[in-house]
Amino acid sequence: MNQNTQYTEDNIKTLEWQEHIRIRPGMYIGKLGDGSSPDDGIYILLKEIIDNSIDEYVMGAGRKIDLSLDNTIVKIRDYGRGIPLGKMVDAVSKMNTGGKYDSRAFKKSVGLNGVGTKAVNALSSYFKVKSIRDGFSRYAEFSKGVLTYESPQIESKERKGTEISFEPDFSIFGNFKFRKEYIDKMLKNYVYLNPGLKIFLNGEEYFSENGLQDLLQDNIEGDTIYPIIHLKDEDIEVAFTHSERSQSEAYFSFVNGQHTTQGGTHLNAFKEAFVKTIREFYNKNYDASDIRKSIIAAVSIKIIEPVFESQTKTKLGSSEMGPDLPTIRTYINDFLKKHLDNFLHKNSEAAEALQRKIIISEKERKELSGIQKLARERAKKVSLHNKKLRDCRQHYNDQKSQRKLESTIFITEGDSASGSITKSRDVETQAVFSLRGKPLNCYGLTKKIVYENEEFNLLQSALNIEISLEDLRYNNVVIATDADVDGMHIRLLMITFFLQFFPDLIKNGHLYILQTPLFRVRNKKETRYCYTDEERLKAIHELGKNPEITRFKGLGEISPDEFKNFIGKDIKLEPVMLSKNTPIEELLDFYMGKNTQTRQEFIINNLVIDNF
Incomplete structure (x- = not known):
């Protein structure tokens, strides 16, 4: 018998709780990442701690949360009830221990399995928990989940509550960086869902008075067809309108305060109930796509003991509001049937505007249908032999995929660049789509061009975003072009394509630019890859006399063996980011419209001469 195939008692291992989390972090926080994506692990760690503070607020304890972020160290202080001092260490370091198991204390909480804080503890090089309660306080410090110090209990005049500080472990998360834009969005969602709560980040205040109505107001670009309709009851809140500018559907969905970025049963129920209510109100069997086209909506529900499809809670799997309660589908349908129907009967102007919008969408859809049919047939025919796409095996819209958050598509320029990436990629999670040179400047063109232009149509088909982002096949859409003038132009043309027709891909944090090294500096002992001129000069200085310096002028010049490092x-x-204050029309007009004097001046003033 081969020694390698023996199976004995020595093969059976028992891991400490923190070792298991550190060996299999993906089971607890999804993917790791370096902070460039909003679903990277460092933000999940932050969210897990804030969720506990939010649950305190929901239970009526504490109306303020203070956060401080100092480079890589985070501190969260709430003014809730404080963790019971005798169980404080167990609550952050003993699996299957926590207050959330007692449904009397936390009826509609987000964190129900008692894992979140333990995961943060295990995955942090430094973790400190402090609790102030009943006039006393104590604290404990950990490193990688191992207790390093536990203070005695002392009298305290501080306000009651819990304070947690942590620094994610660099040995697990690499050279990570917190991006304020992502934390900003997270904190805004918390206050939208908890009107009256104040959150402070390094002194900056986050506050919402009108809940989901404020969320939509802050995320709508341009005009709406009718004022935001805002409806709520004890366990549900919805807000929606239709945008004049957008062509796609945009949704924000939440369960017990958790942002379910991938939707789930509650969002599906809302879409279905919305269409049903509209059809019944107008007594017309309108197509669902015409009713929902250009809708922007937010849905929040509270349910007892929610079941999510993963520890990161991005998709709701529950079908019922709670034990012995109606299904989510029935509950949302009954709510909309009553409240939306009443609203439309009382607000005839909004009802008429909505119907006009549906009729216009129906007309546009019928005009496009012939082109769409031909384009789909063409895409289907070439997809079998599509040399543009080298697909991967794991996809973002595959719920059974263990690595769906890693699914990535590289949009490359030319055969040499795509060849290097294709040979060095991870075939499980990384796909490659090759452009045939410079794509069309689609600024100012209609959606019709997406179907008539073979390259755009194939890309739309590869991403699976024709109707909505719901079935997006790749979590990361990465533009990978040379860092020269032509590469920059192609990058701009691709960003224009997404801004013009699929802005939600950018708003939801799926579009990125691949950074590749500009230089390789090496001597006989060491090789350094440099992404900036400053890094090149530093490498030359540190590697000693006359190191070999190579300038990479294009992706195709980097060998596949080297490319796998990048x-x-x-x-x-x-990440390509958009904020509410970014006017897309003005942005596109300036960069991609007619060659104005203003743009010429901008180019001249920002021209960089490379002397290397």
């Missing part, structure tokens, strides 16, 4: 665990992605 698209593996150390991949550098720069």
Whole structure:
């Protein structure tokens, strides 16, 4: 018998709780990442701690949460009831221990399995918990989940509550960086869902008075067809309108305060109930796509003991509001049937505007249907032999996939660049789509061009975003072009394509630019890859006399063996971000419209001469 195939008692291992979390972090926080994506692990750690503070607020304890972020160290202080001092250490370091198991204390909480804080503890190089309660306080410190110090209980005049500080472990998360834009969005969602709560981040206040109505108001660009309709009851709140500018559907969905970025049963129920109510109100069998086209909606429900499809809670799997309660589908349908129907009967102007919008959408859909049919047939025919797409095996819209958050598609320029990436990629999670040179400047063009232009149509088909982002096949859509003038132009043209037709792909944090090194500096002992001129000069200084310096002018010049270093665990992605204050029309007109004097001046003033 081969020694390697023996199976004895020595093969059976028992891991400490923190060892299991550190060996299998994906089971607890999804993917790791370096902070360039909003669903990277460092933000999940932050969210797990804030969720506990939010649950205190929901239970009527504490109306303020203070956060401080100092580079890589985070501190969260709430003014809730404080963790019971005798169980404080167990609550953050003993699996299957926590207050959330007692449904009397936390009836509609987000964190129900008692794992979140333990995961943060285990995955942090430094973790400190302090509790102030009943005039006393104590604290404990940990490193990688192991207790290093436990203070005695002392009298305290501080306000009651819990304070947790942590620094994610660099040995697990690599050279990570917290991006304020992502934390900003997270905190805004918390206050939208908890009107009256104040959160402070390094002194900056986050507050909402009108809940989901404020959320939509802050996320709508341009005009709406009718004022935001805002409806709520004890366990449900919805807000929606239709945008004049957007062509796609946009949804924000939440369960017990958790942002379910991938929707779930509650969002599906809302979409179905909305269409049903509209059809019955107008007594017309309108197509569902015409009713929902350009809708922007937010849905929040509270249910007892929610079941999510993973520890990161991005998709709701529950079908019922709670034990012995109606199904989520029935509950949302009954709520909309009553409240939306009443609203439309009382607000005839909004009802008429909504119907006009549906009729216009129906007309546009019928005009496009012939082109769409031909384009789909063409895409289906070539997809079998599509040389543009080298697909991967794991996809973002596959609920059974263990690595769906890692699913990535690289949009490359030319055969040499796509060849290097294709040979060095991870075939499980990384796909490659090759452009045939510079794509069309689609600024100012209608959606019709997406179907008539073969390249755009194939890309739309590869991403699976024709109707909505719900079935997006890749979590990370990465533009990978050379860092020269032509590469920058192609990058701009691709960003224009997404801004013009699929802005929600950018708003939801799926679009990135691949950063690749500009230089390789090496001597006989060491090789350094440099992404900036400053890094090049530093490498030359540190590697001693006359190191060999190579300038990479294009992705195709980097060999596949080297390229795998830049698209593996150390991949550098720069997110393409949009805020509410970014006027898309003005942005596109300035960069991609007619060659104005203003743009010429901007280019001249920002021209960089490379002397290397």
